[in-house]
Amino acid sequence: xxxxKKWLVHLAxxxxxxxxxxPLLWMVDTSLKGEHQAMAMPPVxxxxxxxxxxxxxxxxxxxxxxxxxxxxxxxxxxxxxxAGSVLSSSLVAYSLAKIxxxxxxxxxxxxLASMMIPFPVLMIPLFCVFRNLGWIGTSLPLWAPxxxxxxxxxxxxxxxxxxxxxxxxxxxxxDGCSHFGIWWRIMLPLTRPALAVVALFAFVASWNNFLxxxxxxxxxxxxxxxxxxxxxxxxxxxxxxxxxxxxxTLVILPIVVLFFLAxxxxxxxxxxxGLK
Amino acid sequence: MSRGTPFTTNRxxxxxxxxxxWGDQAAGMLFAAPYLAGxxxxxxxxxxxxxxxxxxxxxxxxxPIWTGLQNYIGLLHDQSFRTALINTIVYAAASLxxxxxxxxxxxxxxxxxxxxQAVYRTIIFLPSLVPLVAAGVIWGWLLNSDKGLVSxxxxxxxxxxxxxxxxxxxxxxxxxxTVTALQRLAPPxxxxxxxxxxxVIIFLGLWSIGQTVVIFLAGLQxxxxxxxxAAELDGAGALQRLRHVTLPMLSPVIFFNLIMGIxxxxxxxxxxxxxxxxxxxxxxxxxxxxxxxxxxxxxxxxPACAMAMVQLFIILLLTALAFWSAKRWVHYT
Numbered sequence: 001x002x003x004x005k006k007w008l009v010h011l012a013x014x015x016x017x018x019x020x021x022x023p024l025l026w027m028v029d030t031s032l033k034g035e036h037q038a039m040a041m042p043p044v045x046x047x048x049x050x051x052x053x054x055x056x057x058x059x060x061x062x063x064x065x066x067x068x069x070x071x072x073x074x075x076x077x078x079x080x081x082x083a084g085s086v087l088s089s090s091l092v093a094y095s096l097a098k099i100x101x102x103x104x105x106x107x108x109x110x111x112l113a114s115m116m117i118p119f120p121v122l123m124i125p126l127f128c129v130f131r132n133l134g135w136i137g138t139s140l141p142l143w144a145p146x147x148x149x150x151x152x153x154x155x156x157x158x159x160x161x162x163x164x165x166x167x168x169x170x171x172x173x174x175d176g177c178s179h180f181g182i183w184w185r186i187m188l189p190l191t192r193p194a195l196a197v198v199a200l201f202a203f204v205a206s207w208n209n210f211l212x213x214x215x216x217x218x219x220x221x222x223x224x225x226x227x228x229x230x231x232x233x234x235x236x237x238x239x240x241x242x243x244x245x246x247x248x249t250l251v252i253l254p255i256v257v258l259f260f261l262a263x264x265x266x267x268x269x270x271x272x273x274g275l276k
Numbered sequence: 277m278s279r280g281t282p283f284t285t286n287r288x289x290x291x292x293x294x295x296x297x298w299g300d301q302a303a304g305m306l307f308a309a310p311y312l313a314g315x316x317x318x319x320x321x322x323x324x325x326x327x328x329x330x331x332x333x334x335x336x337x338x339x340p341i342w343t344g345l346q347n348y349i350g351l352l353h354d355q356s357f358r359t360a361l362i363n364t365i366v367y368a369a370a371s372l373x374x375x376x377x378x379x380x381x382x383x384x385x386x387x388x389x390x391x392x393q394a395v396y397r398t399i400i401f402l403p404s405l406v407p408l409v410a411a412g413v414i415w416g417w418l419l420n421s422d423k424g425l426v427s428x429x430x431x432x433x434x435x436x437x438x439x440x441x442x443x444x445x446x447x448x449x450x451x452x453x454t455v456t457a458l459q460r461l462a463p464p465x466x467x468x469x470x471x472x473x474x475x476v477i478i479f480l481g482l483w484s485i486g487q488t489v490v491i492f493l494a495g496l497q498x499x500x501x502x503x504x505x506a507a508e509l510d511g512a513g514a515l516q517r518l519r520h521v522t523l524p525m526l527s528p529v530i531f532f533n534l535i536m537g538i539x540x541x542x543x544x545x546x547x548x549x550x551x552x553x554x555x556x557x558x559x560x561x562x563x564x565x566x567x568x569x570x571x572x573x574x575x576x577x578x579p580a581c582a583m584a585m586v587q588l589f590i591i592l593l594l595t596a597l598a599f600w601s602a603k604r605w606v607h608y609t
Contacts, residue, residue: 101304148314
């Protein structure tokens with residue numbers, strides 16, 4: 001690649017970088033200013049003095065935005081959803097990949113077809129199902145279904161299980177290992193990276209989910225961070241952007257930290273999803 | 277060997293068509309039991325209910341009353357439904373190609389061996405992890421009509437450009453109205469302007485394409501280098517290599533992202549719900565938002581379910597179309 005070309009690539013990527021990271025920087029920047037400075041025109045670029053006690057402190061202790069409560073609600077749901085997804089999806093994936101039984105082809109087709117159905121199509125009738133189960137107003141609709149297996153994750157894990165040589169499970173079988181034993185002692189340890197991908201994706205999807213909590217949570221004390229943030233925004237009516245940006249920063253931060261801790265898992269996971 | 281295994285193979289290494297063992301049948305169903313139950317409770321049951329309710333008058337407060345096709349006929353006369361349908365089609369038609377081109381372009385750039393590659397990749401990927409609610413809040417602030425950073429930065433650019441254009445126009449003998457309009461060129465009020473709200477929402481979709489970029493990037497890295505070298509030896513330029521090597525080799529990945537995009541564009545909800553609530557003047561009222569407001573806010577379960585059925589039908593139709601067209605342009609190696 002010639003030097004001139006390299007500079008052009010740099011230029012294009014720098015422009016893109018401004019678009020992608022600029023808003024996040026401006027969010028943090030605004031969140032460090034006092035209200036007056038945040039709304040100043042022309043804008044103040046560097047906050048002086050830094051007003052953490054006036055923004056973050058205020059947000060954390062605001063009665064309208066009980067951050068610790070919402071963070072706890074969100075965390076519990078995300079952890080349960082991740083645990084359920086890993087456990088059930090790997091069981092089902094093992095059945096679809098490694099056990100011969102009548103009907104597994106049909107089940108696989110049904111599962112692939114169901115991946116074409118987006119959530120908004122089912123949200124209303126699901127609301128009725130959950131209402132009959134008495135789950136509306138609780139967090140159950142947001143994590144309990146994960147314990148029944150998630151099609152996307154089942155498919156992902158099935159593809160991983162298919163790559164594990166048959167001789168391995170055959171040998172274990174001859175040694176008297178049951179299917180459960182093969183799943184537990186061979187498949188799970190061998191596919192730990194794939195399980196990490198599932199756990200991570202399930203966690204992030206659940207953390208970022210908005211429509212689900214909006215439909216199924218009825219009481220403010222059960223809100224998750226995303227619904228709470230929307231609620232906070234609509235209540236603050238477009239004023240005090242410094243507080244709003246501080247709240248947004250706090251909502252985004254855990255996901256960003258998680259990303260930097262598990263960057264490889266993220267990228268490997270996404271890369272495999274598009275390649276079958 | 278006294279005992280057969282479920283994995284028995286014949287000499288050629290293929291699995292023999294031996295009957296399924298009873299124990300395997302039981303184990304298979306047992307392992308799949310969570311999903312078998314899940315399909316019944318969270319897929320077939322709600323789908324069945326949606327079909328049934330779509331033919332009923334149902335408010336959740338009283339038992340459903342059968343009304344035949346009335347909900348579907350009602351949709352034909354529902355102005356808001358038509359607006360939501362058209363808006364969603366416009367969004368999909370604009371955002372699908374835009375997203376595919378932009379993410380493929382970024383992936384190609386990110387695949388270039390340059391310094392800081394890892395940093396660029398991280399920066400472009402990161403926003404796709406930001407919850408869309410937060411994205412809506414942040415961009416709402418950036419696009420604020422009088423205190424927003426975007427308008428502040430754009431105003432002098434537009435002012436200068438407008439001045440130059442006005443000078444050129446008056447030199448070319450344009451009317452006074454045109455000249456003054458150009459002189460007054462200023463940023464729009466973005467989300468408060470019914471003509472701008474939709475383009476803004478479409479454009480902001482590009483902020484969260486990091487995952488599509490990564491999928492494309494993985495696809496690009498799988499293309500054997502020899503193909504490019506051979507093309508170069510044959511005298512193919514950069515564009516020809518893109519057209520005859522990259523695109524065909526990438527077609528399965530493009531297809532995957534296309535299907536995901538089709539499904540995704542019919543569930544756009546978070547961003548417009550947070551930023552515009554469907555306004556101004558219903559210019560950003562999307563299909564899923566209207567289903568939500570009909571079902572959850574007005575408790576009109578019948579029409580909401582009818583809309584969901586129409587939505588499902590359209591998605592399946594478009595997906596089938598994509599699969600059908602795939603025979604012509606997707607090359608599996």
